[in-house]
Amino acid sequence: MVTIKAPIYHAPLACMSSSMQVDHPLSSLRQKSSILTKEIMSFICQKDCYLKEFHTKVVSCSPSKLKIAVNGKKEVVSGFDVICEDTVLFPEGGGQPDDRGTMNGHEVLRITRVSDKAVHFMKEALEPGTEVHQIVDWSRRFDHMQQHSGQHLVTAIADEKYGWPTTSWDLGREKSFIELDTPKISNEQLEQLEKDVNEAIRKCLPMMPRWVEVGSEELQKVRTRGLPEDHVGLVRIVEIESIEANMCCGTHVSNLSHLQMIKLISAEKGKKNKTNLYYVAGDRVLKYLAASIEVEKKLNKLLKCGQDEYAQAVEKQQKTLKATNKSNLLLLREIAVLEGQRYLNQPNRDVIFCLHRKEGDSEFLNMVANEIGSQNALMLLSVGDEKTSGLFLIAGPEEVVAVVGPKVEEALKGKGSFKNGRYQGKASQLCNRPTAENILREHADKRKVET
Numbered sequence: 001m002v003t004i005k006a007p008i009y010h011a012p013l014a015c016m017s018s019s020m021q022v023d024h025p026l027s028s029l030r031q032k033s034s035i036l037t038k039e040i041m042s043f044i045c046q047k048d049c050y051l052k053e054f055h056t057k058v059v060s061c062s063p064s065k066l067k068i069a070v071n072g073k074k075e076v077v078s079g080f081d082v083i084c085e086d087t088v089l090f091p092e093g094g095g096q097p098d099d100r101g102t103m104n105g106h107e108v109l110r111i112t113r114v115s116d117k118a119v120h121f122m123k124e125a126l127e128p129g130t131e132v133h134q135i136v137d138w139s140r141r142f143d144h145m146q147q148h149s150g151q152h153l154v155t156a157i158a159d160e161k162y163g164w165p166t167t168s169w170d171l172g173r174e175k176s177f178i179e180l181d182t183p184k185i186s187n188e189q190l191e192q193l194e195k196d197v198n199e200a201i202r203k204c205l206p207m208m209p210r211w212v213e214v215g216s217e218e219l220q221k222v223r224t225r226g227l228p229e230d231h232v233g234l235v236r237i238v239e240i241e242s243i244e245a246n247m248c249c250g251t252h253v254s255n256l257s258h259l260q261m262i263k264l265i266s267a268e269k270g271k272k273n274k275t276n277l278y279y280v281a282g283d284r285v286l287k288y289l290a291a292s293i294e295v296e297k298k299l300n301k302l303l304k305c306g307q308d309e310y311a312q313a314v315e316k317q318q319k320t321l322k323a324t325n326k327s328n329l330l331l332l333r334e335i336a337v338l339e340g341q342r343y344l345n346q347p348n349r350d351v352i353f354c355l356h357r358k359e360g361d362s363e364f365l366n367m368v369a370n371e372i373g374s375q376n377a378l379m380l381l382s383v384g385d386e387k388t389s390g391l392f393l394i395a396g397p398e399e400v401v402a403v404v405g406p407k408v409e410e411a412l413k414g415k416g417s418f419k420n421g422r423y424q425g426k427a428s429q430l431c432n433r434p435t436a437e438n439i440l441r442e443h444a445d446k447r448k449v450e451t
């Protein structure tokens with residue numbers, strides 16, 4: 001049974017501009033509008049999606065600028081907009097990102113569609129009339145073809161069998177998703193949909209683009225969201241034999257067998273009662289599997305077990321960690337009390353009390369201070385790395401703390417604040433504790449602290 005169906009008509013303008021210019025009943029209308037004629041175009045990359053190289057001629061070249069990410073940072077690059085008679089490099093459209101490649105050995109950094117023209121942005125100028133040899137970055141392009149054709153197949157089966165129309169899709173760098181108009185997809189449904197999709201791939205069905213006229217009987221069979229009002233020319237349809245036909249300007253595989261396999265990864269809650277179906281197709285399935293195997297190897301080593309026992313092993317470790325943290329906390333509190341008492345029990349104790357511990361937190365510092373009492377000493381307490389960063393607390397007679405606090409903060413290259421009679425904060429140079437202690441001592445000498 002042949003079901004001609006087009007559940008999605010994404011990127012209408014891009015699809016329209018992919019149509020070919022022909023004489024048909026609307027040609028008189030076309031002549032009346034220059035805008036309309038500009039919308040009609042089809043590039044060689046859309047006619048032969050497997051063409052990797054092409055010879056053509058430069059039509060125009062003008063200085064331009066482009067904002068691109070260079071080593072993760074957005075930069076404005078100066079270059080040229082080069083337009084050729086035709087192009088084997090696909091400009092973005094139909095949800096598919098643009099190609100990368102070279103022209104006469106120079107890198108093409110971006111290809112955009114402006115009206116019926118494909119604009120190649122390059123750092124180098126190519127004079128009009130120059131013969132150019134275009135080469136497509138085939139691994140990027142073929143990956144896009146597999147993900148895009150995979151989307152058409154999943155969209156068709158999800159709509160036909162389950163009644164979930166596709167409302168949008170996104171071709172991601174690692175995985176892509178299809179937004180389906182359904183609030184939920186169960187695990188069983190996801191599993192069955194994946195089986196159905198892969199069964200279609202095993203049938204090695206041809207997938208070819210063709211062009212049909214507006215108003216033709218054939219086009220009537222293709223379900224679309226309608227053509228834009230200003231559309232003229234032929235309409236490009238991509239058909240998966242016996243499954244669906246879809247208006248689209250993108251580049252596609254010529255046979256479903258070229259998809260190799262589709263893995264549905266997850267169905268996640270999307271916007272407004274919709275579900276985002278994440279998937280990978282073709283070579284990405286192998287990459288995904290290779291990455292998962294790498295993770296598995298690392299976890300086998302770390303958890304000392306096979307993947308069947310991961311959950312159990314992690315659960316056990318989490319329980320142990322929780323118990324250890326609880327025990328550490330209790331011990332730290334006990335140490336805080338003991339440190340305080342040890343100081344108070346010294347027969348001729350110094351009015352200055354300095355204590356540093358590598359382990360501890362703000363609570364530990366406050367517990368030591370509480371144990372000693374603000375009238376019994378002027379305290380500089382700290383935790384963290386002895387030489388670099390950590391936490392500090394100054395406690396003692398409130399009026400002294402208020403004065404020495406900012407000075408100690410400066411000495412320790414820290415940031416803190418005075419609150420409830422104590423000055424506490426973060427320090428970045430705990431190695432300066434001797435200087436901080438001297439500051440405390442100077443002020444303690446000026447003022448009699450009760451001991």
Ligand SMILES: [Zn+2]
Nearest residue numbers: 094248249250
């Ligand atoms: Zn498409």
